[in-house]
Amino acid sequence: MSVYKGGRSTFPPHRRVILSLGLLNAVLLIAAVVIGIYCAKAKDLQIPYSVLHNSSDIIRANLEAQAALKRERTSHLQLKLLVKHRKTVTDGLQRQMESLQTEKTNLKINRTTLEESCGRCLPGWILLESSCYFFSHPVSHSKKNWADSRAYCISQGGDLLVINNSEEQQRMSDNFPKVSSSSMWWQNGLWIGLTDVAMEGTWVWVNNVTEFKTMYWRPGQPNRSGPQSGNCAAFYFYSGSRGTWYNGNCHDHQLRWICEMEPN
Structure with missing residues (x-):
């Protein structure tokens, strides 16, 4: 019970201690609630290790795929150059074969002409x-x-x-x-x-x-x-x-x- 002296009230010392402890408990409770809310939000924002591990695998796989694609493109370009070179060689050989075939035909004609003329005509006649x-x-x-x-x-x-x-x-x-x-x-x-x-x-x-x-x-x-x-x-x-x-x-x-x- 409060006792007024000279116009102000006074509490016994043990009550002041109890009041202080109550206020401290309230502050601690509020702080605990605030910290709990913060931790809950932080937990929601935290990326699980498995997700980070999978993302790393995806990035690594993407880099490997890009490297493989680059190698394939290089190989394709080399193959195109090789095909072009072989086509050039083949065309040259084809022209040589045609030239030889023409020469062979001319030789056959000349031989036939010579055989038929039996030397009665000049060469080329x-x-x-x-x-x-x-x-x-x-x-x-x-x-x-x-x-x-x-x-x-x-x-x-x-x-x-x-x-x-x-x-x-x-x-x-x-x-x-x-x-x-x-x-x-x-x-x-x-x-x-x-x-x-x-x-x-x-x-x-x-x-x-x-x-x-x-x-x-x-x-x-x-x-x-x-x-x-x-x-x-x-x-x-x-x-x-x-x-x-x-x-x-x-x-x-x-x-x-x-x-x-x-x-x-």
Whole structure:
């Protein structure tokens, strides 16, 4: 019970101790509650060790996958370079094989020609029926004008081709070399021994035989105007044995040629 002295109350000492202890217990209780709440939140925020361990495994696996992908890309690039190199080598070998095959074919043709001619024609000439013929080759022989072409044939013992009949016309068509060296059709023809130099419009062979047949001239030939015109005849096969003759400029036009001579 409180005792008032001089207008103020006084507590016995033991009560003051009890009151102090009560207040201290209250403070401690509040502190314990606050600490408990803080620890609970901290526990909720704490990442379990197993999660951290799994995350580390994932990161390591991701790095390993990236390294493996890089190695695969490097290997793929090396493989592409190897394939490209092998393709280059293969293409080179293919070209060599084609070249060798062409050479083999030419050798067979030359051997067959030699066997068939039995030495009756010069090397490079072919025996057809009762005459030896020479078709100038675009690789081995440069083109010439009509006069130089005839000079070559004469130097070999023959002359420019003279077509005597339809059978010989057919033989020339059958054996005409299918080689094109120019986009202009008339520049791919071969000189033959037929001109109208002495009298324009009268076509005469180099053996002085006048040619009267017109069925072997190409349509519109002989031509008297334009770049493809002149007084010397050439042979160009494209389809059928007829319509193969045309005329060209004897001096200015450079063509290949056909020689003819009697066999030995």
